[in-house]
Amino acid sequence: MNYLKKRIRFILIIVFSLAILAFVQWETQTNTNLSGTKVLWITEILKIFCGGYALYGIIQFFRVK
Numbered sequence: 001m002n003y004l005k006k007r008i009r010f011i012l013i014i015v016f017s018l019a020i021l022a023f024v025q026w027e028t029q030t031n032t033n034l035s036g037t038k039v040l041w042i043t044e045i046l047k048i049f050c051g052g053y054a055l056y057g058i059i060q061f062f063r064v065k
């Protein structure tokens with residue numbers, strides 16, 4: 001139990017960042033009104049940041065002692 005208690009913050013980081021990443025991906029695939037380079041550029045940046053934050057959560061999950 002102590003193992004999970006120390007890592008619950010990083011589990012939440014991973015879950016929420018992947019949820020945001022999935023929502024942005026779904027929204028860009030299903031919404032036909034999204035057009036223009038600025039909107040698509042911002043969504044790509046958001047996907048990159050969410051993926052990086054999820055990677056940070058995974059790395060920190062295994063680093064906690």
